Amino acid sequence: MITLRSLLVPHRIAMMAVFAALVLWCAYALRWDWIPKYAPLAAEGIWRTIWILAVTSVLGFLLAIPLGLAQAIGPWYLAAPARTFCTIIRGTPLLLQIWLLYYGLGSLFPQYPWIRESELWPYLRQAWPYAVLALTLSYAGYEGEVMRGAFSGVARGQIEAAQAFGMPRFTMFRRIWLPQAIQNALPTLGGETILQLKATPLVATIAIVESYAVASRVRQDTFIVYEPLLLLAVVYMVIAGILAYGFRKLEQRVPVKGH
Amino acid sequence: MTEAIATDRNDPAAASAEEAIRVEDLHKSFGNLEVLKGVNMSAKKGDVVAIIGGSGSGKSTMLRCINFLETPTSGRIVIGGEEIAMRADGSPASRKQIERVRSRLGMVFQAFNLWTHRTLIENVTEVPVHVLGVPKAEAHDRAMALLERVGLAEKAATYPAFLSGGQQQRAAIARALAIDPSVMLFDEPTSALDPELVGEVLTVIRDLAAEGRTMLLVTHEMKFAREVSDHVIYLFEGRIEEQGPPEAVFGAPKSERLKQFLKSVA
Numbered sequence: 001m002i003t004l005r006s007l008l009v010p011h012r013i014a015m016m017a018v019f020a021a022l023v024l025w026c027a028y029a030l031r032w033d034w035i036p037k038y039a040p041l042a043a044e045g046i047w048r049t050i051w052i053l054a055v056t057s058v059l060g061f062l063l064a065i066p067l068g069l070a071q072a073i074g075p076w077y078l079a080a081p082a083r084t085f086c087t088i089i090r091g092t093p094l095l096l097q098i099w100l101l102y103y104g105l106g107s108l109f110p111q112y113p114w115i116r117e118s119e120l121w122p123y124l125r126q127a128w129p130y131a132v133l134a135l136t137l138s139y140a141g142y143e144g145e146v147m148r149g150a151f152s153g154v155a156r157g158q159i160e161a162a163q164a165f166g167m168p169r170f171t172m173f174r175r176i177w178l179p180q181a182i183q184n185a186l187p188t189l190g191g192e193t194i195l196q197l198k199a200t201p202l203v204a205t206i207a208i209v210e211s212y213a214v215a216s217r218v219r220q221d222t223f224i225v226y227e228p229l230l231l232l233a234v235v236y237m238v239i240a241g242i243l244a245y246g247f248r249k250l251e252q253r254v255p256v257k258g259h
Numbered sequence: 260m261t262e263a264i265a266t267d268r269n270d271p272a273a274a275s276a277e278e279a280i281r282v283e284d285l286h287k288s289f290g291n292l293e294v295l296k297g298v299n300m301s302a303k304k305g306d307v308v309a310i311i312g313g314s315g316s317g318k319s320t321m322l323r324c325i326n327f328l329e330t331p332t333s334g335r336i337v338i339g340g341e342e343i344a345m346r347a348d349g350s351p352a353s354r355k356q357i358e359r360v361r362s363r364l365g366m367v368f369q370a371f372n373l374w375t376h377r378t379l380i381e382n383v384t385e386v387p388v389h390v391l392g393v394p395k396a397e398a399h400d401r402a403m404a405l406l407e408r409v410g411l412a413e414k415a416a417t418y419p420a421f422l423s424g425g426q427q428q429r430a431a432i433a434r435a436l437a438i439d440p441s442v443m444l445f446d447e448p449t450s451a452l453d454p455e456l457v458g459e460v461l462t463v464i465r466d467l468a469a470e471g472r473t474m475l476l477v478t479h480e481m482k483f484a485r486e487v488s489d490h491v492i493y494l495f496e497g498r499i500e501e502q503g504p505p506e507a508v509f510g511a512p513k514s515e516r517l518k519q520f521l522k523s524v525a
Contacts, residue, residue, distance in 0.1 A: 157372035164326055165386040165438060166362030168354075175389055180376050254376050257420045 030227050038218050038228075045214035046235055052210060053197050053239075056132055060139025060196075061189070065178070067140060068147025082144060089141025095202050097138060102130040102206045131203035139196055143189065150185035151177065183254055190247030194240045211235055277303045278340060279442050279473040280325065285334035287320055287497075294320045296497040298334075302442070302490070305471045309484035309505070312494035313520055318477045319369075321494065322446050325475070326364045327351050338364070339441055362390055365435030369447040371427040373419040379406060379430045380415040383437045391438060398437070405433040409463050425456030429463050436467075443467065443474040450479055481524055485509045493517050 007016075035042075070082035089097070109115045109124050123129050154177055162172040182189075201212035209217075215228035280302045287295040294317045302308045312318045323329040325336055331349045335342060338360050344352035351357035373382050383402035387393040393401075406412045409429040411422075419427050428448055435443060445464065449457045461483050468474060468487040478484050484491060484505065491508040493501045493516075501514045512518045 155372075155375075157368060157370050158374060160328055161366070161368065161372035161374065164328055164361060164364070164366035164368075165390060166358040166360070166364075167386065167390050168358055171389055175385065176374055176376075180374075183376055255418055255421070 026230065030230075031224055032227060034218055034222050034224055034227070035231075038214065041209075041217065042211070042214050042231075045209055045211040048208065048210040049197075049200050049212075049235075050239065052128075052132065052135065052200050052203065052208075053193075056135035056139055057193050057196055059132075059136045061143055063136065063140035064143035064147045067144030068149075068151050068181075071144070071148040072151035086141045086144045086148075089138055090145065094134070094138050094199055095205065098131065098134040098202055098206060101134045102127060106130055127203075127206045127208050131206060131208050135196065135199065135203070138199070139192070142192055143185075146185050146188050146192065147181060150181040150188075153184050154180045183251075186247060186251045190244060190251075193247070194243055197239055197243065198236065279304045279306065279338070280475065281335075281337040282321070282325065283335040283337070285321065285324055285336070286332045287317070287324055287329060288332045293332075294497050295324070295331075298494070298497070298499055300492060300499065300502075302473060302475065304441075304473050306490060307468045307472075307474045307476065307488045309488035309491045310475065310477045310494060311479075311481065311484055311491060311520075312500075313523075315496075316494040317497040318494045319446055322444055322475060322477050325444060326361050326366060327357055328366075358390075362386065362438060363441045365438055365440030365443040367428070367431050367435050367443065367445045367448050369450050371419070371424070371431045371451070373427055373431055373434070375419055378416050378418055379411060379422075379433075382419070382430060383434045386434070387437050402433070402437055405436050406430070408436075409433045410459075423456060424452045425459045428452065428456075428460045432460075432463055432467075441473065443472055445474065445476040445478070447477050447479065479524065481509065481521065493520065495520075 007013075067082045067086060070078040071086070074082065106124075106127075115121060115124065158176055158180060159172065162176045167175070200210060204210060204213040204216065207213075211232055215232040218228040219225050278301060280300075282298060282300045285295050285298040286293065294315075298317075298321055300308070310318045310321065320329055324331045324334075325338070327336075327343070327350075331345070333349060335345075337343070341356075341360065343360060344356060346352050373379075374385065377385060380399065380402050383405055384395070384398040387398040387401070388395055403412060403415060406415050409432055411426060411430055411433065414422060414426065414430075419430070422430065428451075432448075448464065449460050452460065457480070461480065464474075464476070465483075465487055476484065476488065486505075488505050491502060491505050492499055493508060493512075493514070495514075495516050501508060501512065501517045508517070509521065512521060
């Protein structure tokens, strides 16, 4: 627990002084005059980073539940494809996956007239559906593995108690098994979601203007290199901090003895 | 393997209105190991049946076969006059039926098995609300009364991990009572407890016996079994070696094995 008293010890005061000096030096010695001009674009980029992260994490997690379940208790014809999917996703670079989907799928679609004429075409011509798909599949692949372990890790007695009281299978899954598996997985999921955040700049390579792409734009336009990158680092750290805090709050909903 | 009966036919001649549980020719094998070798027993409403026996005698397995937590290899299980339909492999033939029957059997486990992600009160209301469809407010009031009864009202909002074993087991009994069970099944309810915590759990069970609840009690507590039960079953290697009223079984055992067993646990 951080208290004011615990902060007011010599080595911490010294560290804070160094940090404050560093911030002040950055503020005065570096160039920040480009900010007003690029602020609207930066806000848009940050917003895009956040929603890409949110959408792909949520969708990816929803996919991870059946992927984990299939591997934990599924028959072989469900377990094998789920395991294969997770292995391929986790065994190949995300950048490659993004490019394969965008350049591969994206150039395959226009060859079919019925796709070009479909209602979806205006979206399929853009880059973001491929970015969202790639990041979603990636998150699902990693978290499918996490959920496999989390489902297997729920104590047998917890399930048996539900069975003994005649709980129907789906109710048991929804009320007992899934919440306990998620609770077990939360510390890992928190870390993985932060990794997912830091993977989002890769979609800049298929021309999606998120936070990183904005920093690149500033560099190209103004030849200012470090300042946009420093600010970008701060942006990611703030989002990561908020995520870490949020996950910790979620974990604490069920208190653990000894904490 | 003997032939399994796969019908939902009830036997009106054998099933009087007073009968709570009947087990006929129950066999159970784990692989090549036959744990139950043809057990027959029955309990009337209000009976307290104690099941005793050494470790590996099959007493827990028998109890767990009654609500099909273990799948019997063969035999018949009749609960409240309703026979549980079995497939040839012994698994319940109708999920609906087994779920309905289970929701009337209050199981208490050796390891408590309270749901760790829910507070005590949530543990007690879980089945009434989400299985039996009792309105939340009503279930909550009943759950509070039950926690009060087992002396845990002030712990209602606590998570199981923060309680002693004795407290957890008392809460688990409250959870089982919350479904207003026709039969309570106790699977060695005090075996996982520190010695000084056994008494508080036995007190709760004794109260239930006194109010005329039908109970099957697998236990190592011989003095307690003698005190609360109407009928005692001694299992040895998957068979009923001896049974009878507690005075007879404990006071004047006939079987050599039972005499040996009682000497060894005394």
